[in-house]
Amino acid sequence: MERVGVTDTNRAIAYIKDALEEMNIITETHVATERFDITKDQRFYDFPNDMIKVLDIRCKNQLNADDEYRGIPRMIGEPVRKDADGN
């Protein structure tokens, strides 16, 4: 705060938190990995609430039979066949 020359602590901390988020979009400083169960016929899954930027999405047994997790490709469009709940 001295380097910016401000005395309003709460406002400075709010901006610092914004800076940390903005910075993690450009360069990742803190990375986490989270696993979810895949459910039969369920297409949509929630992202973790604290996520700022997706780095990789992997699935178990993606193009392998060794239980390895490998990155999966992103589709440009949506598949014709909709989810059972109409999404």
Added chain:
Amino acid sequence: MATSKEYAYYIKGNKLAIVQKDWTFSGGQTITQPGLNDVGQTGALLWKSPKDSVADGLEIQYAYSPSYFINETDKVDTQIDTYVSTGGLLKLIDNGDNDYSASPESLSDGSYIVLRSAGKWNGLHKVKAAGAGYITLYTKCSDSSTVQQAFEETPSLYYNINQLDSETDELDIPRYLANAVVYYVKAKYAEDAGELEMREFFMREFRRTAEKYQSGKQMGSRIIQGFPLIR
């Protein structure tokens, strides 16, 4: 033995959509010999919602903001079983009735916790109340169901947390990136003061510093190869 599968994803709103390629072709065709009807528009029908349930089948690697610091990673509780929405707030339930207001957790109104392996509830949360078998958080939860929902994994609840709320706190980032934070805060103050040129200058310096840090981790030059159709 596990079988090979083929998944893909797309993003819709704040949801991640997972689809799986269904290799069961009609007419006895194999993977290496698709029929003519399996390509083009008809081929698009091969992508469906996942065909099977797979425990821990999906892994998301992501970046998060270090606006908190876990002081001691061994100060962790793994007894939380389920969660429920109470009055629009998230309530964590421990069916073993551990008292979270007592030592060692000693949680009370205003305490902070961090959840890991908690699916979409990962991250920092502020405690509203704690007692025997429950922790109520200030985190919004709009689930209309009053039925307790189980976590897919056993969540880790870290309770010795230093939340960024004082000017004496230290940021958990490299020294070089602290310069970028200074530029960002200066830019926001300049914006508040209506000094837009100064704001642009500091934001440019912020981005330049962050990008320099990022490129400093890569050895050699970055090479992009084009092809003749690029103009």
